[in-house]
Every structure is written in C-alpha cells, then in structure tokens.
Amino acid sequence: MLARKELKRFSRMLLGATFAKVEVIYEDEEAIKALDKSSGIVVVSNHQSNLDPPLINGYFPMDLGFVAKKEMASWPFYGIWMRKSHCIFLDRSNPREGIKSIKKAVKIIKSGYPTAIFPEGARSLTEEMGDFKKGSFRLATDTNGIIVPVTVKGTYDIQRRGSIWMKMGRKVKLIIDKPIDVKESSMEERKMLDIKVKKIIEENYRRY
Template sequence: MLRTIWWFIYFFGYLIYSLPTIKKVNKLDPSMPVEKRDIIIHEKPKTWAKNLVNITGSEIKVIGEEKIPKGPVLFVSNHQGNFDVPILIGFLKKPVGFISKVEVQKIPFVSKWMVAMNCVFIDRRDRRKAIQSIREGVSRLKEGHSLVIFPEGTRSKGNSMGEFKKGGLRLATESKVPVVPVTISGSYKIMERSKVSFKAARVTVTINDPIYLPKDEKVDGTELGKLVQAKIQEHL
C-alpha cells in the first residue's frame, strides 16, 4: 500500500515540478530538426514514465528495438493494461506520441504534456470529430513525429486480444509511414489484477519487423489490420 501511495504522490508531484519545462519546450526553435526537437521534448516525460513503472517493482524487457526504422513510424500495439502507455514512453528509445481518448484531457497536468508530445485526442462518440483527429494524426506523421495506436480501443486485461477497430490504420494507409507492430505481454499483471494496489510484474515488449507500405499504391486497411494483428499475436 505504501508503494501505491508513493506512486500517486510521484505521479502528480513530478508533473507539477516539470510544468516550467513545458513553457521552455513550447518556445523551442521551430526550424530545429523534428527528431532533435522530439528528443528534447520527451526527456522529462520519459523520466516520469520510466519511474512510474519502476516504482511498481516491475521488470521491463524490450526485444527487437533495433528493428525500428529511422524517421516517423506508426507503432501499432495490443493494449493489456493502464501501464502500457508509461511502458512505451519510458522504455522505447524513440520518442512517441499517442492517439488517446479525449477523456484523458481531464487528468490535471497530463494533457499539457501530451499536447507538447504531439499526442492526438480522439472522441469516438462523435464520428466527425474522430475523422478530424485521424487527419490530425496523419499530419503529425507526415511532419516527422512517431505515434502509437491501440486499435483494440480498450484494455484486454489479459493475454487475449480484442477486435481491431478499422479507423486507426488509416493513419498508416494515408501517411505511408512504416508500420511497426508491438506486442506487450504481461502488463495487465501490474494493475488490472488488483483494485487497490500495484503488483510487480515481468513485462516483455516485442518489436516486430516493420511493414513498409507502397508509396504509389492504395493499401487495404482491413487487410493491413489483419496482418498486424497476426504479427502481434505471435508473441503473446
């Protein structure tokens, strides 16, 4: 229980401490190369996210990170638990933003950092707004930023995977950036098994071979989704 209390103190305490940094990163020279800019912006979020995971006592093993291409990519991951986001932010070397549900904007201080990290908020209840968010995500990718999507749309809370929602893969088919399937195994054991505390777990993040889309051909998003889901399933 003490570990859980410390986790929440650190969660909000570090965010408050880092608020002045947001003002600094928002004033970065816009002519700076995107890759360099993202590294600077993500420095504190990476520290915050990694420590949040470490406080739980969990061990994170990343396999295949050398497979990630340079430049912008779309990471497509299964979604086992609430810790998937801090795990990917903290333990992947490549800076990433997320396609996130709009409700996350209500969490104090978090939304400010997410905006700085080029995350995109999506309201699934409003089809028109959802389409606008997908277009915004495509623009982020074309600008050179990498993004993560969880096509299941919600946590599986176990090793099974839910059905992939079709809309998310439009980020790849319209931007034509490489798609990198990611398998997260074991993250649900940290929080989803307990209602009141965190449990230490061994989590494996497997980076699958990237999928390169043809630049001058139309790509079937449904077929792409099936391919990506099969690759993710192989390591569960």
C-alpha cells in the same frame, strides 16, 4: 522535441513506481534503430492496461506521441506532457470528431513525429485481444509510412481494466517486431493490414 523526452522520463518513473521488471525484446533491433522519423512511423500495439502508454513511451527506442482516449488528457502531470508532445486525444463517443483527430494525427506523423495507437480502441477485459479497428490503420496508409508492431505483455497483471489497484514487482515485456513498409504493400495487402498486424502481435504474445 524536449516535451517528448520529458514524457519518456515520466513514463519510466511511472513504471518504476510499480517496481515492474521490464524486458525489451527485438525481432530486428538494427532495422528499428535504422528507421528515419521522416518516413512516417506508426507504432501499433495491443492494449491491456492504463500502463501500456507509459511502457511503450518509456522503452521504445524513439520519443513517441500517442493517439489516446480523451480522458488521459486529465491525468496529473502525465496529461500535461502528453498535450505538449503532440499527442492526439480521441473522443470515442463522437465519430465525426474521431475522424478529425485521425487526420490531425496523420499530419503530425508526416511532420516527423512517430506516433503510437491502440487499434483495439479500449483495454482488454481479459488477456484475449479484441478486434483491431481498420480505421486505426489510416494513420499508416494515409501517411504511406512505416508500421512497427509492438506486443505488450504483463501490464494486465499490474492493473486490470476496472480496477484502481496496482500489483507491485510484476514482469513486463515489450516485444518490438520488424517494421512493415506500407509503400511496398499492394492495395490488397493494405486492406488486410489490421489482420496481418494483429496476427504478428498475437504470435509474439504467445511466443514470449
């Protein structure tokens, strides 16, 4: 989809404006690049900064959409391309609308459009990760698809929650872990996906 390619281009431009030094680390690059979009791919990441969506979108090896807070729809230029790219804007103040948004995202993923989500629901106030909301994992369980755990590290140092200021030239890492096939998970394992994926992301954050 052309709109997603443009969103990736804008994402890289946005990171470039901060002179960030981006490093992408794969735990299993071949497994990630062999993924079939039609299998239903959900990228799950921790959330440190407003720069997380541009980082993931710009440097993940597929064109992505997002489940994002509704405020991002009003971002200049970037919000326009998000709307064109089948991104879902979530109203966190309205649980009923939130459920509708997740169902819509499931349909988009099943149609072969990989989508990313931040299960913490909001940016971290510190570098410590918040709880991963189980509802976020419906994207993967309802799709019966593939979860790709992604760890973002360093965007917190560029722009922290509550600040409009950005620091230039910081090191940023995007750690892409092995895919998790939900179809091969038992019912008990599915119930624990939030804990399993958070543990993977936390371990990579500490390791790198």
